[in-house]
Amino acid sequence: MWNLFLPDFYVNDIFEIDFDCLRKKNIKAILIDLDNTLIPWNSDEIDDKLIEWIRCGKEKGIKFCIVSNNLARRIMACSKKLGIPAVTGAFKPGKKIFLKGMEITGTSIKETAFVGDQLFTDVLGAKRIGMMAILVKPISKNEFFWTKIIRRIERRIIELMDRKGLLSKF
Template sequence: MFNWLCPDLYLNSIFEIKPEFLRQKGIRGVIVDLDNTLVPWNEARVNKDISEWFQGFKDLGIKLCIVSNNKKHRVLTFGEKIGIPTIYKAKKPRKKSFLKGMQILKTKPSNTAVIGDQIFTDILGGNRLGLYTILVIPISKKEFLWTRLMRSIEKAVLNFLIKKGHLTPPER
């Protein structure tokens, strides 16, 4: 169980994820979460840093797809602004949306990465299919009540994984 909850990498933010690094790992496609991973929860604006981050991947031929549990309008609008495909109401950690994401990216588990801020949706879903999983610290504290409740369990799991030496915490 704990194996499925342990990300391959744990970082402060998406900006610590370098396209060159993933490219060297053989990654050709990235499934990325939206809320609190790319932007604060329900934030609609796309800033320059985010655009440049996306561009860095495109330049290296790594495709991206946003996979979010959030609503259609929210996810589609953001995806259109940034110009990358999206899957909304993804019901992560269910496998279906990850499989659909890889279909869009034309990749397979061995060359696909998942980036997200939640262990029980992004990381669990990715690990179940054998994807390369990257956990980032959530951007803001604002989120669904349910997510906030899950955070305390998440924290305990992370502490356990770090204590057991399975996971290296992000540098502060």
């Protein structure tokens, strides 16, 4: 039960993700959440550092695909700006959206990692199908009213995992 919420790695932000380490673990693709993982919630702030991060990952042989529960129109606009594909029409933590993502990247579950900022959608969804999960701290405090409530529970669980020494950095 615990294992379904336990990320393989826990980092402050996406820039702490070590592409070389992932490649050594035979990871060839990253499925990535959009809001509060890649960019602040409901914003379209895309800076050079982010573009450079994606370029660097691609250069190291990592494919990317956005997997988000937000509106298709917004996801596709960000996908275009970032130059990486995106999945729409299915929702995390359901399995279908992860399978659709892997269809786009052409990788197997063991060759794919998921990166996101929420335990109950991102980490749970990835772990349910046996995929590596990387949890990042949310970029901004702005989010849906409902997510803010969920965050309180999330923080308690993360603190507990941390105290038990279960969280790994790169």
